[in-house]
Amino acid sequence: MNKQAYLLFLIIFGVNFLQSQTKVGGVVNDGTGATVPFANVVFANSTSGTTTNEEGEFYLQAEENFDTLVISFLGYKTLKVPLNSSVNLDMEITLEQEAASLDEVVIYRGKTSKKNNPAIDILRKVWENRRTNGVNAFKQYSYKEYEKLEFDINTIDSTLIESRIFNGMEFIFDYADTNSVTGKTYLPMFINESVNKVYGDNVLNEEKEVLLGNKNSGFNQNRNLIDFVKDVYDDYDIYKNYIKFFDKSFVSPISTTGIDTYNYVLSDSAYIDNKWCYNIVYYPRRENELTFKGDFWVNDTTWAVKNINLETTRDVNINWIKQVYIEQDFKVLNDSIFLITRDFFMADFGLNKKKSSRGVYAKRTLLFDEYEFDNKKPASFYSQPVYNPQSHAYDRSDEFWEQNRLEELNKDEKGIYVMLDSLTKTRAFNRLYDLATIAQSGYVEFDGWDYGPVYSTFGFNDVEGVRTRFGGRTYFGQNDPWRIEAYGAYGFKDQKFKYGVAAKFLLDPKSRLIVGGGNRRDVEQLGASLTNSTDVLGRSLASSALLNVGDNDKLSSINLSVFAVEMEPLKNFTVRVGANYRELKPASPGFSLDYYVDEDRTIIDSEINQTEFSTIFTWMPGRKVSGYGVERNVVNEEDFPTLFLNYSLGVKDVFNSDFDYKKVQFFYNQPLLIGGLGRSNVSFETGKTFGAVPLGLLSVVPGNQTYFALYNTFPTLDFYEFVTDTYSAIHLEHNFNGRLFSRIPLFRELNLREIVGFRAVYGDISQESKNIDASGLPLIAPNSDPFYEYSFGIGNILKVMRFDVHFRGNYFENPDARSMAFTIDFGFHF
Incomplete structure (x- = not known):
């Protein structure tokens, strides 16, 4: 938004002000003083006209000179009003009722009949x-x-x-x-x-x-x-x-x-x-x-x-x-x-x-x-x-x-x-324009580079305490053929410096051939999404964890290096081939990613080194974009489906990599406008990992221990409550856009919006992956029944806030299971 x-x-x-030739405005009422809504107001001998609003008010202007205004309405005598000048505002016009048509007036101003109505016959x-x-x-x-x-x-x-x-x-x-x-x-x-x-x-x-x-x-x-x-x-x-x-x-x-x-x-x-x-x-x-x-x-x-x-x-x-x-x-x-x-x-x-x-x-x-x-x-x-x-x-x-x-x-x-x-040549205007640009993009523009995002300057988590972040990007114009982004961060509790840097270059605009890469060393909350991303500078959930449900004590330190080649052979269909290398180790005291190195389960390693190659296919039919540089703007952000297919190959002994495995992931998201019933969003994701892998490489069902809404997470689950290597999940949400509340008198004026949601996930974890785990965490998968939860929400509170109540449907026997959760979300929505 x-x-x-x-x-x-x-x-x-x-x-x-520059004047048009004829301007009129005012209010139309009847003999009793009541206003007349939807009355016809036209300039005499012309097709220039309008109708009064619910309060009987009107405004009309035309380039030509007119000397008479005609007001008509079913059940009233047509009135011609002389115009004494080219501008006649704040007019008060009274229509006289025709006695023979009073019944028609009642019908017109109230609910009209669906039977024997010539207007509906024409319709x-x-x-x-x-x-x-x-x-x-x-x-x-x-x-x-x-x-x-x-x-x-x-x-x-x-x-x-x-x-x-x-x-x-x-x-x-x-x-x-x-x-x-x-x-x-x-x-x-x-x-x-x-x-x-x-x-x-x-x-x-x-x-x-x-x-x-x-x-x-x-x-x-x-x-x-x-x-x-x-x-x-x-x-x-x-x-x-x-x-x-x-x-x-x-x-x-x-x-x-x-x-x-x-x-x-x-x-x-x-x-x-x-x-x-x-x-x-x-x-x-x-x-x-x-x-x-x-x-x-x-x-x-x-x-x-x-x-x-x-x-x-x-x-x-x-x-x-x-x-x-x-x-x-x-x-x-x-x-x-x-x-x-x-x-x-x-x-x-x-x-x-x-x-x-x-x-x-x-x-x-x-x-x-x-x-x-x-x-x-x-x-x-x-x-x-x-x-x-x-x-x-x-x-x-x-x-x-x-x-x-x-x-x-x-x-x-x-x-x-x-x-x-x-x-645009005045300093005062450019100051206002710069402020508006910062509010919209989150970046402060300088000559050739931007500082930001300004919203990430401060954060907090249990490992780093208060965290400051300073970053920027190159920016010469909306169609730049290359872009470099970087940031540095410092945690005042762990007293450590973190950083991230990424670059991408558009080599061939006709096929959208892009090469890119980067490196990030930071503290991260793993398992925040089922469908993996290798975005070097992606959003860090760990940096916005000031308000949590329970302890956020399962953070990891990550050193991620990525190189990828991407192209778009068909419009809105992209192919991305890449390689990444990860070093993972626990960042929170008491949290473990330990795994057994030998078959006898006697040697333990606490750090994961992994090389992975991936091929990603993404199709977004109906997406509209503008620009032709290395980064393009999406015009219709919430109006098209997204299909994502990823095949990853983990290779052992390449750069000291620890594991061999194969992983397949599929993600589908579909927004739906359901006529007058509102707007829905449906997403489905499924995946499987072939081969034994430790906790740090498993697919964690994304919980949400914050009080803020996070996309495609389960708010009643804690982090690492469910861990899988095979999973299928579905998320359903429907916003009625106030259709129900509009029928309730006490709620009608608040313009609130009703939201319902349902989420479910089914998964399992292989015995081979369980055998090498030495983390001490209970590796529980929702394999007896799909885990599910449902929610009820109210949106458009004060026009900017949404509040949801989430209820767990099963697995209440899990340790410290939460039966209910609350989330809020803020944003500008029409």
């Missing part, structure tokens, strides 16, 4: 015809896509303008303007434009994007921010049952399950582009669910959506988002096909949902043109290259953009390029 943390940091520092026609519309109606298709991404700081006021934060940057407020949806004043801070040619084949189920041009201003060297912006805007289809963004599944108003989630009202009918269309207004049946409110127009012969507006309600259970607004337009290709021409998305980020709170607008505009159909291309055309920098696309001329923009930039957007060019 580092990307979200970065965004929230920008919000904290979030930051006369069913949409369901019946939805597969015949758009590009899915053709075997092959192609089109040009223009995308515009923008970040704006909103709620600009005198307090902000006069803040000392912006000393030396006051000129930026000359570029402020008013948002056409919310009416808030905003300051553009980032813009990214791109033009793509998209090809698709519905027979092959393949699609390919070719980047023709890309241009941005503002943070243009910070790949993480740009990737975050890209990841926010997931592709969505209103005809599918769920619309996914911000890691959530919102029920689409066009969904076949929509009648259980929304109220629908047939509001109007009119000709649009010479097609007779019906207007349907919709709004949620229940509060706090992942739903929208708005309206859509449907053609009366094709039953295709011509235009749709979607807006989240203020009580929707999503963090840091005050409002999401979506608008899509479709054009008529012929009598049966409608194609999308425009897709606008806006999210209003904020630390809270108060109207007056400052935040950031994230906006995306997609425009589509130059559609072509049934132009078949060979299957090889759709193969995705591993190496695709397309550097020419980032250096396009002004003439290219004038020809390929499908809509001209407005005056505010043109000003962003000018403003940001000046802004």
Whole structure:
């Protein structure tokens, strides 16, 4: 969640005005003083309009001059309001009820009927015809896509303008303007434009994007921010049952399950582009669910959506988002096909949902043109290259953009390029930018190298006591072909110095051929993961053990040297061949890794020296990355499965190595969005070691004696409680995203989220490995029955905390067995 943390940091520092031609805003009420939600507000003789929100409030602006505002609502007389000037804000408008329609008003404002409802009859026609519309109606298709991404700081006021934060940057407020949806004043801070040619084949189920041009201003060297912006805007289809963004599944108003989630009202009918269309207004049946409110127009012969507006309600259970607004337009290709021409998305980020709170607008505009159909291309055309920098696309001329923009930039957007060019040259801005970068990456940037991670500067464990760590990495740019990382650490209790150093070099970008290696001498908690890693500078669990359940008295000293060659022959499929040498010995007093050297079990050694060769295959289908250097950023971090297969060979007598063995490990992780039921994650891992090995080389079932959540561990197990050389484990977790709590009045307003989990492991240990063990620890494996535990959790506590209670299911007879455990976790989640 580092990307979200970065965004929230920008919000904290979030930051006369250029006028559009006509601006109106205010509130609509009825004769009794009650507000009128979802009323239609349009400029007379135009298609520019909006609807009032739940409180009857509205804001509308247009580039043209208008002198009349029209307000209408089912059950009320249509009202025309003269506009005396180009700016009319804080208006109070009262509608007069039509007595003959009072019953309809009650139906509209409450729960509408699912029977004898003409709006739902039309919706069913949409369901019946939805597969015949758009590009899915053709075997092959192609089109040009223009995308515009923008970040704006909103709620600009005198307090902000006069803040000392912006000393030396006051000129930026000359570029402020008013948002056409919310009416808030905003300051553009980032813009990214791109033009793509998209090809698709519905027979092959393949699609390919070719980047023709890309241009941005503002943070243009910070790949993480740009990737975050890209990841926010997931592709969505209103005809599918769920619309996914911000890691959530919102029920689409066009969904076949929509009648259980929304109220629908047939509001109007009119000709649009010479097609007779019906207007349907919709709004949620229940509060706090992942739903929208708005309206859509449907053609009366094709039953295709011509235009749709979607807006989240203020009580929707999503963090840091005050409002999401979506608008899509479709054009008529012929009598049966409608194609999308425009897709606008806006999210209003904020630390809270108060109207007056400052935040950031994230906006995306997609425009589509130059559609072509049934132009078949060979299957090889759709193969995705591993190496695709397309550097020419980032250096396009002004003439290219004038020809390929499908809509001209407005005056505010043109000003962003000018403003940001000046802004990045000011010291004050660069200070803020550096602070935001540290918060996001954990590194302090210098010329050619970074210090960090700053979060690892201090630690604690029973062996080292208080521990200090200082490290850094080389960094010249986001596409560096090589990188060196190193750290040094000192424990004030054991008074010993530790270190780690690693380097990797990209030799061939086309095949992603990378060589790397390094060495680490440190104190480590072995057995923190079933699936082994030979990452030299991996996270040290021992360094964050200030709060433990019981004694953390089983730490080891490790001297690890690694060399590896890696390549990516196919996109998202990597092959890694490596060798490592380990020296292991106990670091905690009273802890032993002893083993018998001879068959008579008379000679004992307390240190393990082991040479190991490994071949690792990793496949991550659907992963999206950016950059083409030795390290790349993952854009969609939690949206793709991971498959990992490792074959390791331990070789005796190579560099004084002690054991011969073979080890096979397989790991599979799958995130799942289950419609409106929330999000699940499933992981499975299994492995086997062939040959007798001592405790230090066995597969320890990972316990967790801390109070913090650790990935794929068993919180009710102590370290080394179960030891195996053959194992299979499964971890299941499901987050309901507040679906259950939203139905409980006392919990509804807290926006809490329900989480359930289940974990199980089965394993055994061979008699040969038991025979050579001299550690004195009881080598227990969960071989009579699978060990299991289950958990119940509450997430989104104060928006940043999660609390879980874990229950052991069996093996209560183990020494000092814990029947229950508690863990907490912190992070920014939508």
